Amino acid sequence: xxxxxxxxxxxxxxxxxxxxxxxxxxxxxxxxxxxxxxxxxxxxxxxxxxxxxxxxxxxxxxxxxxxxxxxxxx
Amino acid sequence: xxxxxxxxxxxxxxxxxxxxxxxxxxxxxxxxxxxxxxxxxxxxxxxxxxxxxxxxxxxxxxxxxxxxxxxxxxxxxxxxxxxxxxxxxxxxxxxxxxxxxxxxxxxxxxxxxxxxxxxxxxxxxxxxxxxxxxxxxxxxxxxxxxxxxxxxxxxxxxxxxxxxxxxxxxxxxxxxxxxxxxxxxxxxxxxxxxxxxxxxxxxxxxxxxxxxxxxxxxxxxxxxxxxxxxxxxxxxxxxxxxxxxxxxxxxxxxxxxxxxxxxxxxxxxxxxxxxxxxxxxxxxxxxxxxxxxxxxxxxxxxxxxxxxxxxxxxxxxxxxxxxxxxxxxxxxxxxxxxxxxxxxxxxxxxxxxxxxxxxxxxxxxxxxxxxxxxx
Numbered sequence: 001x002x003x004x005x006x007x008x009x010x011x012x013x014x015x016x017x018x019x020x021x022x023x024x025x026x027x028x029x030x031x032x033x034x035x036x037x038x039x040x041x042x043x044x045x046x047x048x049x050x051x052x053x054x055x056x057x058x059x060x061x062x063x064x065x066x067x068x069x070x071x072x073x074x
Numbered sequence: 075x076x077x078x079x080x081x082x083x084x085x086x087x088x089x090x091x092x093x094x095x096x097x098x099x100x101x102x103x104x105x106x107x108x109x110x111x112x113x114x115x116x117x118x119x120x121x122x123x124x125x126x127x128x129x130x131x132x133x134x135x136x137x138x139x140x141x142x143x144x145x146x147x148x149x150x151x152x153x154x155x156x157x158x159x160x161x162x163x164x165x166x167x168x169x170x171x172x173x174x175x176x177x178x179x180x181x182x183x184x185x186x187x188x189x190x191x192x193x194x195x196x197x198x199x200x201x202x203x204x205x206x207x208x209x210x211x212x213x214x215x216x217x218x219x220x221x222x223x224x225x226x227x228x229x230x231x232x233x234x235x236x237x238x239x240x241x242x243x244x245x246x247x248x249x250x251x252x253x254x255x256x257x258x259x260x261x262x263x264x265x266x267x268x269x270x271x272x273x274x275x276x277x278x279x280x281x282x283x284x285x286x287x288x289x290x291x292x293x294x295x296x297x298x299x300x301x302x303x304x305x306x307x308x309x310x311x312x313x314x315x316x317x318x319x320x321x322x323x324x325x326x327x328x329x330x331x332x333x334x335x336x337x338x339x340x341x342x343x344x345x346x347x348x349x350x351x352x353x354x355x356x357x358x359x360x361x362x363x364x365x366x367x368x369x370x371x372x373x374x375x376x377x378x379x380x381x382x383x384x385x386x387x388x389x390x391x392x393x394x395x396x397x398x399x400x401x402x403x404x405x406x407x408x409x410x411x412x413x414x415x416x417x418x419x420x421x422x423x424x425x426x427x428x429x430x431x432x433x434x435x436x437x438x439x440x441x442x443x444x445x446x447x448x449x
Contacts, residue, residue, distance in 0.1 A: 027172065027192070034240045035226050038249070045247075054207065054214055057244045058199045 001074070005067050008043040012036065022064035044070055085166075085397070088118050092197060092394060097204040100365035101422035105415050108424065109147065112369060115394040116402060117144040120151065123400035127165040130400035133157070148371060148380050152390050152405045155348055158186040166191055166398050177234040177347035186347055191398040198351030198395055199241065205355055205365055206245055208422075209341055210307050216271040217246020218264070220280025220289055220310075224255040234347050235281060235312075241350070242279045242309065257284060259292045264300065272303030278337065281312035286327065293334035300335045311343040311353070318431060324360065344408075344429055348401045352393040354427070359419045361426035367394040370427055372412050373405070386411045386430060407433045 009020045013031035026032055032040070041057055044050070044066070050073035052060075060066050091114070096102060103111065123130045134151040157163065164171070170191040177186045190198070225236040232240070243249055250267045252260050268276070280289070285308070293300060308331060317327070324342060331337040344362050345353035352368035364370055371380055372387040381387040389410040396402045410429040418426045 030229075033229060034237075035229055035232075038240070038243055042247075051214065051247075053212065054203050054244050055200070057214075058196065058203060061196070 001071065002067055004047060005044065005070055006063070008040065008047050009063060009066075012040045012043045020063055022062065024063040026061045040066075048074065050074070085122065088122055088397060089193065091115060091118060092397070095201070095367055095394070097200060100201070100204045100208055100367070101363060101424055103366045104423050108366060108369075112367070112392070112394065113144065113147050115367070116147060116150045116392060119394065119396070119400075119402040120145065122397070123165050123402070127163055127400050129157075129161050129163045130165070147369065147392070150392065150403045152403045153400065154405045155186070155346065155407065158188060158348055158399075158401070162187055162189075163399050163401075164189045165400055170398065175234065175237060175347050175350065188347055188350070188401065189399055194395065194398040197397075199244070201351040201365070201367065201395060202241055202353065203244065205353060206242070206309070209309070209355060210245060210277055211275070214245055214247045215275045215277050216248045216267070217243065217250070217277045217279065218267065219243070219246075219249060219251045220253060220278060220285045221251055222253045222255045222257060223251040237347075238281070238312070239279065246277050246279070253284070253288050257288045259288055261292075268300065268302060272301060272306075274303070275305035275307065276302055278302070278306060278308040280308075280310050282310045282314060282327075282342065283312065283316040285310050285331075286317055286322065290327075290330045290334060294330065298334075302335050302337050304336075304338075306337050307339040307341070308337050309341050309343060309355075311345060314429075315432065346391070346404075346406070348404055349391055349393040349396065351395050354391075357418060357420035357422060357426070360428075361413060361418055361420075362428060363418070363420075363422050363426050364424040366424065368392060370410070370412060370425060372410060372427075375409075375433060378405075383412050383414055388433060389427075389429065409433060 006017055006020045009015065010017050013036055015029065015031050026037065041052055045052055048070055050070070052069065052073065056069045060069055124134060133153060171189045172192040172195055173190050175188040175190065219239055221235070221239055225239065226232070250263065252264045254260055328340045331340055342356040343353045352365060354362040354364060354368070354370070356362050369392040371390040371392070372385065373379060373390055374381055375388045386409055389406045389408045390404065391406055392403045394402065408429050409431050410427050412425050412427040415425045416423045
């Protein structure tokens with residue numbers, strides 16, 4: 001699961017997988033801005049065939065958090 | 075204003091109080107519950123900003139020499155919104171700046187600069203979510219944005235319009251920007267989207283003038299009708315200034331949406347970049363509503379006395395959300411009327427009001443004894 005979430009980060013933001021670690025936070029890199037955030041949500045929803053709720057969209061503030069949130073829907 | 079040591083509010087205590095805010099129903103509190111709750115938060119914020127923002131301290135010291143603490147809600151000092159155009163006000167260490175919101179505002183030339191730390195930005199999103207969900211429901215639904223995605227071309231420089239759209243886009247899915255870069259309607263794309271999604275609810279978001287100009291006017295001029303289905307909801311904001319110039323009322327605006335697009339649920343919101351998050355949303359009965367963590371006070375534009383319900387005056391807005399900058403109590407340049415409290419036909423508690431327009435352009439001046447106050 002972790003690798004699949006990481007792969008979405010890599011693809012969506014166009015960044016190398018080495019920097020997608022638990023501590024990677026929203027807005028800490030220019031590629032993860034508020035525009036890209038919505039794209040990330042779409043990528044994750046498509047990849048896992050889930051529907052993420054509004055509050056989880058807002059709460060997804062780090063890679064670690066993203067894994068926890070995706071896990072909730074599986 | 076004099077604050078003693080014990081009044082100094084540590085940011086942790088303040089945040090603890092703010093984190094207790096009820097996010098489930100933003101319109102749950104009656105006047106008797108809300109008054110002590112908001113008074114406590116407003117005093118904490120006033121004290122916090124007084125101790126951490128020198129510009130705010132200088133301003134409030136000049137205007138409130140001997141106010142006792144804690145203050146009544148009515149006595150919380152209010153900054154003119156213009157202050158954020160003229161001064162860079164921040165109550166945290168500069169290293170905490172997470173993002174800066176800019177607004178050109180109606181007055182044009184000068185730009186407001188609102189600095190947010192990550193916690194304040196997130197709190198704004200959560201409160202906006204709590205309010206919006208009260209009107210469109212919990213689920214993220216197919217969304218049409220009455221704007222152009224060209225707004226996001228230069229990602230490093232997003233304007234207030236783009237920021238507003240992004241703030242609301244979390245409530246939607248399958249986002250469709252229905253205008254091209256010149257704000258012409260993408261008719262084919264729109265019809266295709268509607269055909270696909272109209273059996274369920276569709277969320278439409280846009281700025282009032284753009285919705286009028288690019289959607290409604292298109293349908294009127296070309297004598298076409300669109301079918302947005304039975305469950306669509308439009309949320310729009312950004313001000314009526316341009317429509318007032320064309321003498322278009324809220325009633326006509328809604329009627330046109332109903333007649334030409336089949337949209338029956340329409341909510342205007344009143345909000346400003348200086349208080350992002352705690353917006354005032356229009357209910358089914360046509361009134362703007364104060365959520366639990368925000369308030370409006372109507373003041374006499376000549377002497378700033380508080381006016382009773384049903385009297386038009388200048389709008390003061392209070393919000394519990396601004397921690398990183400002293401924007402918790404602001405005097406707007408808009409005129410409005412509070413019509414009542416806790417008893418709106420829609421069932422939501424709190425004050426409900428309407429906005430009638432902007433103050434006539436006037437500079438507040440005395441005669442010869444003007445002096446510049448250094449902030």
